[in-house]
Amino acid sequence: MKALLVAATVLALVVSPSAAFASKMTTANAEIVNAAGDMVGKAVFEQTPTGVLIFVEARDLPPGPHGIHLHAVGSCTPDFTAAAGHINPGKVAHGLRHPDGPDNGDLPNLYVAADGTVRAEFFTTRVSVSGRARRRRPALLDENGSAI
Structure with missing residues (x-):
């Protein structure tokens, strides 16, 4: 559990609406910063017809899950x-394995190598990059953005 709390601090990043993300684009980019404010990686969000591919690459992280x-x-x-809780408009339970979950913000665990690096790819059907495909796919680039 301690490793999970560390990740919430280490892997925080901002995906905010801005001129860099035109409304018709199907990708968004974000920097991953640590608690000291140092950039330690990046994330790319790519809209697909059925969900969002998320690519994460980072360094200088604590090894493990x-x-x-x-x-x-x-x-x-x-x-x-300030990032608030998970994206969860339906107010469902947290956890990919929870019988009443998952919420829209849940993703599989990230596994950092012994050298502090990670490269991971996730797919989720529970959000969209921009726009809104029904209530169950809220947009990452909504009026107040999102964080990972």
């Missing part, structure tokens, strides 16, 4: 608490 989630607000300042 870490939880990774999509948060409802695209702000990680001052101490990452």
Whole structure:
């Protein structure tokens, strides 16, 4: 559990609406920053017809498993608490394996190598990059952005 709490701090990033993301684009990019404010990686979100592919690449992280989630607000300042809870408009239970879950922000765990690096690819049908495909696929690039 401690590793999961560390990941919430280490892997916070902002995916906010901006001029860099035109409304017709199907991808979004974000920097991953640590608690000290240092950029340690990047994430790319690519819209597909059925969901979003998420590519994560980072370095200088604590080795081992870490939880990774999509948060409802695209702000990680001052101490990452501004990102609020998970994207969860349906107010369902947290956890991919929870019988009443998962919520829209749940993703599989991230496994960091012994050298502190990670390259991972996730797919989720529970969000969209922009736009809204029914309530069950809220947009990452909504009016207040999202964080991972």
